[in-house]
Structure formats: C-alpha cells, structure tokens
Amino acid sequence: MPTDADADALVEVRDLTTMLSGKAVFDGLSLDIPRGKVTAIMGPSGTGKTTLLKHITGQMRPDRGTLRVDGQNVPTLGREALYALRERIGYLFQNSALLTDYDVFENVAFPLRQHARLPEVLLRNIVLTKLQAVGLRGAARLMPSELSGGMARRVALARAIVFDPMLILYDEPFVGLDPIALNQVLKLIRTLNRTLGITSILVAHEFAAVRQVADGVHLIANGRLVASGTPEQLARGESDWTRQFFGGEADGPVPFQYPAGDYAEALGFTGAAA
Amino acid sequence: MNPRRSFAAGTGLFILLGFAALAYLATQTSSVANFSSGPTYDVVAQFDNVGSLKDRAPVKIAGVRVGSVKSIQLDNQSMEAKVTLAIDTRYNDIPDDSFAKIMTSGLLGDQFVALSPGGSPDVLKNGSRIINTQSAMQLEDLIGKFLVGGSSPAKSSSTGAAGGGKNGG
Amino acid sequence: MSADMKTKAPRGGMLVDGLAQIGACGLFLLALLGAIPRSLRHLREISRQVWFVGAMSLVIIMISGLFVGMVLALQLYYTLSIFGGTAALGTVVALSLYRELGPVITALLFAGRAGTAMTAEIGLMRATDQLAAMEMMAVDPIAFVATPRFLAGVIAMPLLANVFSMLGLLGAHLVGVTWLGVDNGTFWSNMTSNVDVWKDIVNGTWKALAFGVVVSLIAVFQGYTAPPTSEGVAYATTRTVVFASIVILALDFVMTAFLM
Numbered sequence: 001m002p003t004d005a006d007a008d009a010l011v012e013v014r015d016l017t018t019m020l021s022g023k024a025v026f027d028g029l030s031l032d033i034p035r036g037k038v039t040a041i042m043g044p045s046g047t048g049k050t051t052l053l054k055h056i057t058g059q060m061r062p063d064r065g066t067l068r069v070d071g072q073n074v075p076t077l078g079r080e081a082l083y084a085l086r087e088r089i090g091y092l093f094q095n096s097a098l099l100t101d102y103d104v105f106e107n108v109a110f111p112l113r114q115h116a117r118l119p120e121v122l123l124r125n126i127v128l129t130k131l132q133a134v135g136l137r138g139a140a141r142l143m144p145s146e147l148s149g150g151m152a153r154r155v156a157l158a159r160a161i162v163f164d165p166m167l168i169l170y171d172e173p174f175v176g177l178d179p180i181a182l183n184q185v186l187k188l189i190r191t192l193n194r195t196l197g198i199t200s201i202l203v204a205h206e207f208a209a210v211r212q213v214a215d216g217v218h219l220i221a222n223g224r225l226v227a228s229g230t231p232e233q234l235a236r237g238e239s240d241w242t243r244q245f246f247g248g249e250a251d252g253p254v255p256f257q258y259p260a261g262d263y264a265e266a267l268g269f270t271g272a273a274a
Numbered sequence: 275m276n277p278r279r280s281f282a283a284g285t286g287l288f289i290l291l292g293f294a295a296l297a298y299l300a301t302q303t304s305s306v307a308n309f310s311s312g313p314t315y316d317v318v319a320q321f322d323n324v325g326s327l328k329d330r331a332p333v334k335i336a337g338v339r340v341g342s343v344k345s346i347q348l349d350n351q352s353m354e355a356k357v358t359l360a361i362d363t364r365y366n367d368i369p370d371d372s373f374a375k376i377m378t379s380g381l382l383g384d385q386f387v388a389l390s391p392g393g394s395p396d397v398l399k400n401g402s403r404i405i406n407t408q409s410a411m412q413l414e415d416l417i418g419k420f421l422v423g424g425s426s427p428a429k430s431s432s433t434g435a436a437g438g439g440k441n442g443g
Numbered sequence: 444m445s446a447d448m449k450t451k452a453p454r455g456g457m458l459v460d461g462l463a464q465i466g467a468c469g470l471f472l473l474a475l476l477g478a479i480p481r482s483l484r485h486l487r488e489i490s491r492q493v494w495f496v497g498a499m500s501l502v503i504i505m506i507s508g509l510f511v512g513m514v515l516a517l518q519l520y521y522t523l524s525i526f527g528g529t530a531a532l533g534t535v536v537a538l539s540l541y542r543e544l545g546p547v548i549t550a551l552l553f554a555g556r557a558g559t560a561m562t563a564e565i566g567l568m569r570a571t572d573q574l575a576a577m578e579m580m581a582v583d584p585i586a587f588v589a590t591p592r593f594l595a596g597v598i599a600m601p602l603l604a605n606v607f608s609m610l611g612l613l614g615a616h617l618v619g620v621t622w623l624g625v626d627n628g629t630f631w632s633n634m635t636s637n638v639d640v641w642k643d644i645v646n647g648t649w650k651a652l653a654f655g656v657v658v659s660l661i662a663v664f665q666g667y668t669a670p671p672t673s674e675g676v677a678y679a680t681t682r683t684v685v686f687a688s689i690v691i692l693a694l695d696f697v698m699t700a701f702l703m
C-alpha cells in the first residue's frame with residue numbers, strides 16, 4: 001500500500017474521486033507508480049483502468065484528489081503545460097489508434113513533424129530507428145489497413161516512443177493478439193523498460209504475461225486499490241479479491257450477478273409465493 | 275514527398291479553376307462585358323419617352339454594337355429625356371443626320387438605341403446632338419391602338435424641331 | 444473542446460434537445476474559429492482537405508451543373524416562347540443560376556458528397572481513438588482535424604458554386620442556341636446588359652460562402668460529437684444531410700429576402 005510516499009514515485013495518485021454518469025468510478029483511490037519500473041494495473045472490466053490512464057494524461061479531470069506526474073499536479077495544468085507534459089508520455093491505445101490517412105512511416109513521424117522542426121534526413125533516421133526497434137522497418141510504406149493487429153500495435157508502440165518518453169502507458173496491449181504477436185509485444189515492453197529505463201504502466205488481464213514483465217501489480221476494484229504487491233505475492237492469493245481475480249473463481253467480492261430485482265418476482269411467481 | 279506535392283498542386287489547380295470560373299462569369303456574362311475598354315466620344319439625343327431604356331444599354335448600327343448609353347436625364351426646359359450615348363472612337367464617321375430610335379430586342383427583350391445612318395457629309399463628334407429621334411414603342415399604346423380599331427402606322431414623333439438650332443460640335 | 448466533451452442528452456423534450464444542439468453547435472463554431480490561428484500551422488492539412496472536399500467534388504458538380512443548365516434552357520425556352528421573349532433566355536438562365544440554383548444546388552450536393560464524408564471520417568476517427576491519440580501526442584484535434592476541414596469547406600463551396608454556374612451556362616447555351624436556335628448574339632448581349640456583377644454574381648458568391656460555412660460547420664460538428672459506435676456514426680452522417688439541407692434552404696430564403 002502506498003503509505004510511504006517514497007521520492008521514487010513518478011506518478012502519485014492521492015484520494016482520487018471521479019463520478020461518471022452518476023456512478024463513482026473512483027472513490028478515494030491512492031497509489032504510486034515507481035520510477036523506472038513496470039507496474040501492472042489489474043482489475044475487473046469497467047472498473048476504471050482506462051479512466052485512470054486518462055486522468056494521468058489529463059484527458060479527463062477527476063472530481064477530487066491530486067494526481068502528480070513527475071511532480072506536476074495534472075488536473076491543475078493549463079493547456080500548454082499539459083501538452084508539454086504529454087510530449088514526455090507515450091500512450092498505447094487499446095486499439096492502436098493509428099491515423100488511417102497516413103502510412104506507417106508517417107504515423108511514426110507524426111509527433112516529430114508536429115513538434116520538432118527537423119531536417120528530413122534526421123527525421124527519417126529517427127523514424128527508421130524506431131521502426132527497426134519494433135521490427136517493422138520493412139513495413140514503412142504500408143497503410144494501417146494493411147497491418148495485422150499485432151503489427152498495428154507495434155507501429156503504435158514505435159510512435160509512442162518516438163520522443164523517447166519518460167513514461168509509457170499501455171492500455172490492454174495483449175488483447176486480440178495471437179501467442180506469437182503477444183510474445184513480441186511482451187518482449188518490446190521488457191526491452192524498452194530494461195534498456196531505456198522507461199517507466200511503464202501496464203493495464204492488462206493476462207496474468208501469465210503480466211507475471212513475466214511486471215515488477216509490481218496494483219489491483220483495483222470498486223473505485224479503490226484492493227491489493228498491491230509483486231506478481232508472486234498476489235498470485236499466492238491472500239485476500240478474497242486476489243483469490244477471485246487470480247484464482248479464477250466466478251463468484252466472490254465481484255458478484256457473478258449484475259444487481260437485479262427479486263428473481264422469483266421477475267419470473268412472475270409472486271402469486272405462488274404469496 | 276512526391277504524393278504530397280501533387281496534392282498541393284491539385285489543390286492549387288482546383289482553386290485556380292474556381293477563381294477562373296468566377297472571373298469568367300463576372301467579366302464575360304455581366305454588364306462588365308459592356309464597358310468598352312477603348313476610348314469613346316459622347317453624343318446627345320433627346321427623346322419624348324425612353325420607356326425602360328437603362329444606363330449601359332447597347333447602341334447599335336445595323337445590329338452591330340458601336341457604343342452604350344452613358345446617362346439618361348430629364349431636360350428641364352423641354353421636359354424630354356436627354357440621353358447621352360458613348361460611341362467607340364473607331365466608329366468616327368457616322369453622319370450627323372443619323373436617326374436614333376429606341377428599339378426592343380424581341381417582344382419582351384431589352385431596349386437599346388438603334389442608329390440609322392443618314393446622308394450628311396458631316397459626321398458626329400464629341401458633344402454632337404442627334405436631331406432625328408424616335409421614342410420607345412409603348413406596348414400599352416400599341417395594344418390600345420389594336421383595340422380601338424387600328425389606325426395607320428405608328429405616329430413618328432420626331433423631335434427635330436426642339437433642338438434644331440443647337441446643332442454643332 | 445477536448446475528448447471529454449460530453450454529449451449528454453438533457454431531459455425535457457425535443458425543444459430543449461434542439462436548443463441544446465444549437466447551443467453546442469454555436470460553441471463549437473467558436474472553438475473552430477478560435478483554433479484558426481493554430482491550424483494555420485497545418486497549411487498542408489488544409490490544402491489536403493481542400494483537395495478532398497473541393498477537387499473531389501468537381502465531377503459531380505460539373506455534371507450536375509451541365510444538366511441543370513440544359514433543362515433550365517429547355518423549360519424557360521418553352522415558357523418564354525409563349526410570350527415571344529426567347530431573346531431573354533440567356534438573361535433568365537444566368538440570373539437563375541447566379542442568384543439561386545448555383546449556390547443552392549451546389550450546397551445540397553456538397554452536403555451529400557463532402558459533408559457526409561467529413562462527418563463519417565471524423566466520427567470514425569473518434570470511434571477508433573485517433574482523436575484521443577492526437578491529444579496524447581499533444582496535437583489539438585480541433586486545430587488539426589476539425590478546423591482544416593471546416594476551412595476547406597468554406598473555401599471550396601463558393602468556387603464550386605461558380606464552376607456549377609459556368610457549366611450551367613454552357614448547358615443552357617448548348618440547348619438554347621445550338622439546339623433550339625436562339626440567336627447567339629442575342630443570347631449573350633441580352634445577358635450582359637441585365638446581369639449585374641455586384642447584385643447577381645457577387646451576392647450569389649456570398650450566398651455560396653454562407654452555405655459553405657453552415658454545411659461545413661454542421662458536418663464537422665456532427666462528426667466530432669457522434670457517439671463512438673458504428674450506429675452513432677451512421678446516424679450522425681444522416682443528420683448532416685438532413686440538417687444541412689434544411690438550413691441551406693431556410694438560410695437561402697432569409698438571404699434572398701435581405702440581401703438581394
């Protein structure tokens with residue numbers, strides 16, 4: 001639990017509270033993301049993992065709480081400061097989000113063209129280096145529609161690291177990948193972290209994959225942090241939450257049944273019961 | 275880089291085409307086309323009634339455009355319409371006893387001034403006055419005549435007497 | 444103005460819904476205009492969009508203009524010949540085209556051809572997180588996506604309307620002079636003595652510009668606020684055509700009454 005506010009935290013979330021369409025997505029969430037590590041964030045679908053990443057990058061503002069990234073309180077940042085911060089953050093979207101108008105090369109070059117006035121030769125070298133890093137230099141002139149899901153995700157990753165960010169956020173990077181593509185992406189996440197020291201936040205459901213790459217895991221549910229530790233600690237399953245989540249039980253703290261009215265009544269048995 | 279440049283070229287071409295269309299419509303199909311670019315000289319003619327003759331209406335000889343109506347004013351003394359015609363200088367040998375007539379192209383078309391050349395050796399110059407004129411044919415008069423029983427040819431209301439003495443350049 | 448722009452439907456019936464839409468659209472227009480200085484840095488993107496919404500609409504505009512001019516000549520020749528006024532054919536065709544049919548038909552075709560494309564494209568960019576991805580790359584999607592398309596539409600519409608009118612004139616000349624035998628000289632001279640540059644051609648161009656503003660605004664707004672689902676995008680595309688058509692015709696009446 002993030003009680004000791006260690007100076008090593010790149011991202012510091014405190015008492016985060018957010019209501020969306022009348023529902024509390026976060027209800028006093030606090031957690032730390034240590035610098036230079038891969039931290040996984042896990043939790044049931046719809047629990048607000050994507051929303052948390054959007055808070056960290058200032059795409060959404062919380063109703064209450066602070067959210068420090070490298071010392072800056074994101075919800076209070078103005079447009080310019082926010083954009084300056086975002087240039088130092090890479091974000092891998094759940095569905096890659098490549099710009100369909102541009103080919104692979106131009107997609108990766110996009111942030112450079114927008115923010116840096118580079119000579120064409122230098123720009124080309126940077127882009128090709130990043131594409132080489134994800135193994136897709138040969139695909140530079142393909143259009144996004146010609147890529148498989150795994151390739152698209154690797155291109156998106158190349159785009160996310162083109163500015164050598166301090167922090168990368170991965171939103172469910174393994175979904176829909178075949179085992180080979182999954183391992184390629186996994187390897188990239190590990191390489192980027194180990195060789196470049198980029199802090200990484202990894203939202204994922206695949207515990208087997210998370211286990212291979214994450215230094216720490218935060219489990220969130222019902223708008224709060226319910227468990228936290230190394231993958232091994234969580235795998236031991238010392239609480240109801242971890243048992244249900246990592247032990248694969250259908251019912252537990254997260255009920256199998258979506259909240260509903262009385263079952264017998266819904267089937268029209270009220271008369272018989274009376 | 276090539277596809278990008280051809281985009282820009284195509285876009286430029288499109289914008290050029292659009293403006294060319296605007297320029298064409300504005301200069302070739304509107305009254306702007308009637309402003310003769312060359313030099314002109316002014317000739318005055320007085321009419322009983324100009325009907326719906328308008329500024330910039332064509333002036334024609336034998337159906338060929340030789341100039342345009344420059345202004346239409348009321349002459350306070352004679353209570354007639356004083357029409358100033360701007361004639362292209364290249365038509366500089368129009369006899370000064372030519373006959374000016376306001377005509378209509380078609381039944382509902384526009385009115386214009388038709389000049390029928392006379393036989394005088396002197397020619398119209400800047401400031402000349404055309405003496406022989408015939409006013410616009412009024413549709414109402416025409417219909418009236420038909421209804422009443424249709425008498426003789428249209429009364430030729432030559433206004434020659436009015437300006438007779440003041441001919442000159 | 445950013446990805447968190449909420450499009451919650453307020454309760455309280457169609458009237459409030461409609462007012463809320465108009466209000467949101469007005470605010471969106473302010474955001475678009477405010478982003479113009481920033482989007483001028485993306486000149487290449489603006490030019491690309493002029494190509495897509497303008498040049499790519501040329502063929503349909505030219506063919507339609509030609510046929511409209513041809514049928515106009517046919518109909519008006521018939522009507523005018525009743526009064527013996529076929530000499531005025533050129534004038535009547537030109538005035539109808541410049542003042543009314545050029546701007547209006549071009550705007551309707553533009554809404555169907557380019558407006559729907561803008562809506563669908565922006566809607567899909569939202570649905571596939573491309574707009575959010577731009578935000579994350581510190582690129583303002585209003586300045587990079589919405590405003591260039593809006594400006595391109597505003598630039599392209601008057602140009603297209605004039606091309607339409609020119610082709611219409613060609614079609615009318617073809618039918619009136621070549622086919623029905625109206626005198627060529629009469630056709631043009633009657634036109635040139637009755638068409639006024641300012642009252643007819645320039646005012647018609649203003650009209651086209653105004654239509655360009657409303658059609659592009661509606662198209663971009665619908666795309667930007669479309670629910671990020673295939674149904675949402677499809678619905679937004681339909682709304683673009685319906686709203687744009689109604690607004691074009693209503694605005695046409697207002698502008699004709701006050702301007703011309």
Ligand SMILES: Nc1ncnc2c1ncn2[C@@H]1O[C@H](COP(=O)(O)OP(=O)(O)O)[C@@H](O)[C@H]1O
Nearest residue numbers: 020021025043044045046047048049050051052
């Ligand atoms: N823009 C939004 N408006 C309203 N509700 C939202 C919005 N975004 C997310 N939500 C809701 O917030 C909850 C968390 O969503 P999300 O962060 O996508 O979950 P996760 O990524 O953990 O699956 C969901 O119940 C979702 O319906």
Ligand SMILES: [Mg+2]
Nearest residue numbers: 049050051094
């Ligand atoms: Mg999610």
